[in-house]
Amino acid sequence: MRIVVLAGGIGGARFLRGLRRAAPDAEITVVGNTGDDIHLFGLKVCPDLDTVMYTLGGGIDEEQGWGRADESFTVKEELAAYGVGPEWFGLGDRDFATHIVRTQMLAAGYPLSAVTEALCARWQPGVRLLPMSDDRVETHVAIEVDGERRAVHFQEYWVKLRASVDAKAVVPVGAEAAKPAPGVLEAIAEADLILFPPSNPVVSVGTILAVPGIREAVAAAAAPVVGLSPIVGDAPVRGMADKVLAAVGVESTAAAVARHYGSELLDGWLVDTVDAGAVADVEAAGIACRAVPLMMTDVDATAAMARAALELAEEVRG
Amino acid sequence: MRIVVLAGGIGGARFLRGLRRAAPDAEITVVGNTGDDIHLFGLKVCPDLDTVMYTLGGGIDEEQGWGRADESFTVKEELAAYGVGPEWFGLGDRDFATHIVRTQMLAAGYPLSAVTEALCARWQPGVRLLPMSDDRVETHVAIEVDGERRAVHFQEYWVKLRASVDAKAVVPVGAEAAKPAPGVLEAIAEADLILFPPSNPVVSVGTILAVPGIREAVAAAAAPVVGLSPIVGDAPVRGMADKVLAAVGVESTAAAVARHYGSELLDGWLVDTVDAGAVADVEAAGIACRAVPLMMTDVDATAAMARAALELAEEVRG
Numbered sequence: 001m002r003i004v005v006l007a008g009g010i011g012g013a014r015f016l017r018g019l020r021r022a023a024p025d026a027e028i029t030v031v032g033n034t035g036d037d038i039h040l041f042g043l044k045v046c047p048d049l050d051t052v053m054y055t056l057g058g059g060i061d062e063e064q065g066w067g068r069a070d071e072s073f074t075v076k077e078e079l080a081a082y083g084v085g086p087e088w089f090g091l092g093d094r095d096f097a098t099h100i101v102r103t104q105m106l107a108a109g110y111p112l113s114a115v116t117e118a119l120c121a122r123w124q125p126g127v128r129l130l131p132m133s134d135d136r137v138e139t140h141v142a143i144e145v146d147g148e149r150r151a152v153h154f155q156e157y158w159v160k161l162r163a164s165v166d167a168k169a170v171v172p173v174g175a176e177a178a179k180p181a182p183g184v185l186e187a188i189a190e191a192d193l194i195l196f197p198p199s200n201p202v203v204s205v206g207t208i209l210a211v212p213g214i215r216e217a218v219a220a221a222a223a224p225v226v227g228l229s230p231i232v233g234d235a236p237v238r239g240m241a242d243k244v245l246a247a248v249g250v251e252s253t254a255a256a257v258a259r260h261y262g263s264e265l266l267d268g269w270l271v272d273t274v275d276a277g278a279v280a281d282v283e284a285a286g287i288a289c290r291a292v293p294l295m296m297t298d299v300d301a302t303a304a305m306a307r308a309a310l311e312l313a314e315e316v317r318g
Numbered sequence: 319m320r321i322v323v324l325a326g327g328i329g330g331a332r333f334l335r336g337l338r339r340a341a342p343d344a345e346i347t348v349v350g351n352t353g354d355d356i357h358l359f360g361l362k363v364c365p366d367l368d369t370v371m372y373t374l375g376g377g378i379d380e381e382q383g384w385g386r387a388d389e390s391f392t393v394k395e396e397l398a399a400y401g402v403g404p405e406w407f408g409l410g411d412r413d414f415a416t417h418i419v420r421t422q423m424l425a426a427g428y429p430l431s432a433v434t435e436a437l438c439a440r441w442q443p444g445v446r447l448l449p450m451s452d453d454r455v456e457t458h459v460a461i462e463v464d465g466e467r468r469a470v471h472f473q474e475y476w477v478k479l480r481a482s483v484d485a486k487a488v489v490p491v492g493a494e495a496a497k498p499a500p501g502v503l504e505a506i507a508e509a510d511l512i513l514f515p516p517s518n519p520v521v522s523v524g525t526i527l528a529v530p531g532i533r534e535a536v537a538a539a540a541a542p543v544v545g546l547s548p549i550v551g552d553a554p555v556r557g558m559a560d561k562v563l564a565a566v567g568v569e570s571t572a573a574a575v576a577r578h579y580g581s582e583l584l585d586g587w588l589v590d591t592v593d594a595g596a597v598a599d600v601e602a603a604g605i606a607c608r609a610v611p612l613m614m615t616d617v618d619a620t621a622a623m624a625r626a627a628l629e630l631a632e633e634v635r636g
Contacts, residue, residue, distance in 0.1 A: 042422035072392055078415030082440050084422075093411050097396030104360035104402075122400050 001026045004191040008033045008204025009048040010065040011230060013055035015197035018302025020126055028127040029187040035139035035172050035207035038155045040089055043099040044106055049116055049131060050098060057123025068094035088160040113181040132208045135178035139203055142169040154203060163240035167247035170202055175210040188217040193313045196227035201257050202244040219264050224313045226268035229254035232294055233274045255281040263287050268312040288316045319344045322509040326351045326522025327366040328383040329548060331373035333515035336620025338444055346445040347505040353457035353490050353525035356473045358407055361417040362424055367434055367449060368416060375441025386412035406478040431499040450526045453496035457521055460487040472521060481558035485565035488520055493528040506535040511631045514545035519575050520562040537582050542631045544586035547572035550612055551592045573599040581605050586630040606634045
């Protein structure tokens with residue numbers, strides 16, 4: 001079975017670990033969000049790709065969900081001693097090596113997809129990890145500071161400001177001119193199943209869908225498309241998804257997110273058991289819906305979620 | 319008093335520490351060799367400039383004479399885990415930060431001289447440190463492997479091969495088109511004293527003199543020019559200077575090195591007391607010569623050497 005997963009960072013990576021256990025023989029292609037990518041210290045940092053790679057490759061800091069386990073911060077401290085920041089972005093020494101290799105390969109002319117493949121040769125994530133695009137896309141968030149509107153990089157909004165101010169708009173800058181990375185459209189067209197993990201519907205899955213051709217390919221795919229709600233009991237399971245949902249006019253409810261994707265994209269949708277009341281609402285929008293536990297407390301619980309998604313896919317396949 | 323020192327790495331840096339103690343009120347400008355510079359992992363590494371900066375700024379690894387004290391090697395180990403080398407060049411985590419800042423500033427358009435000034439704002443070396451040139455000069459060493467001649471980067475010859483094969487030629491690639499960095503020629507012209515520390519006469523001082531205009535400025539300078547022999551008792555005090563001296567047809571003796579520089583450049587030359595027999599020989603070449611202890615065993619001993627150089631300068635000044 002060929003499965004394509006459109007994945008953001010932590011939520012996507014953890015879901016994938018469950019999926020790999022639930023479907024050990026599946027050929028999984030992950031289309032990773034690169035709208036969170038940022039240049040720091042002259043280096044190209046791809047937080048979502050790395051979170052997937054480290055999580056599936058056994059190198060992740062389990063507790064925080066991003067960055068490397070057993071990490072030290074000597075380089076960052078030295079950069080700060082030179083007065084060079086930003087200090088709000090936590091790049092550890094092990095992590096720096098990844099960005100140094102990536103930046104060197106990009107400078108040598110390799111596209112991001114080839115670089116990602118080279119990095120994965122070390123990590124052996126057990127999935128094929130593709131960036132959504134080899135072209136630069138950078139998610140910016142419009143905020144208001146002292147009555148004046150200004151745009152900040154998504155990482156500045158998310159990590160530095162901790163989403164403490166309202167997002168007025170979310171713009172994947174460069175997306176309209178970006179092309180899907182080699183293999184992305186083919187993987188979607190040839191998939192037996194397409195999954196939206198409980199990643200952020202705006203700045204993760206939404207950014208991937210903003211690359212021209214990807215949304216259309218998912219809508220046109222022969223395979224069923226099943227998503228898992230990142231909202232449980234009217235609140236994001238993790239992160240501050242409600243802030244960016246509000247920016248695109250979507251309520252922070254499991255049903256509202258399903259309607260946001262819509263039946264053009266989704267064939268099936270899983271909500272948490274606490275949101276069982278939303279099932280009828282989602283089905284009324286033409287999307288098959290089931291209520292199952294959606295908390296990724298450990299790999300077993302996550303594998304059960306993945307199995308529920310596989311079952312719902314079989315149902316909608318009919 | 320304004321003193322200009324043409325300096326290589328370890329020998330130059332240690333001498334400068336003694337000079338600073340011997341002449342605490344002097345305004346010292348260091349013209350640093352950049353022919354050893356190398357691009358590693360996409361980063362610009364300037365070993366000689368950094369050795370001077372770290373040594374005078376109190377950050378040097380005292381024992382090995384280069385690199386940072388209290389160093390760790392996490393980044394390098396991680397790079398090796400990605401299969402990315404070279405592994406023979408010892409870049410530590412603290413050191414990496416310097417190269418990251420430098421590379422980022424160079425990419426932003428700053429010349430190396432401005433970058434060096436910015437780095438020195440942290441280290442406060444107590445001297446004005448100028449690269450010999452803002453243009454790229456790279457010392458290559460011609461060697462013979464299996465009867466075939468090939469050129470390797472100086473660092474590969476020195477660090478990887480440990481100068482274990484004969485150097486057939488030493489070529490400062492790019493030197494002929496390089497311009498002295500801003501301030502270099504002015505400092506030489508306005509100096510009250512010019513010193514050649516016991517640095518490598520071929521790949522350190524020689525490379526600096528190979529930048530068009532610098533040799534001419536030193537020869538034309540009003541100030542006395544005094545050098546200290548890096549050869550003591552027919553052997554280099556440290557490093558493998560004999561290998562590269564042989565490549566330019568110069569014997570590894572204190573007198574031969576003085577004659578190599580010649581009386582066009584040198585007004586005075588210090589040899590070690592074990593080489594007192596060479597004094598007459600050097601003076602016959604038109605260069606005032608004294609024999610004093612030239613082992614930089616500690617800062618006191620080095621300051622005494624610097625004082626001897628200052629005294630010889632006064633003598634030749636007449």
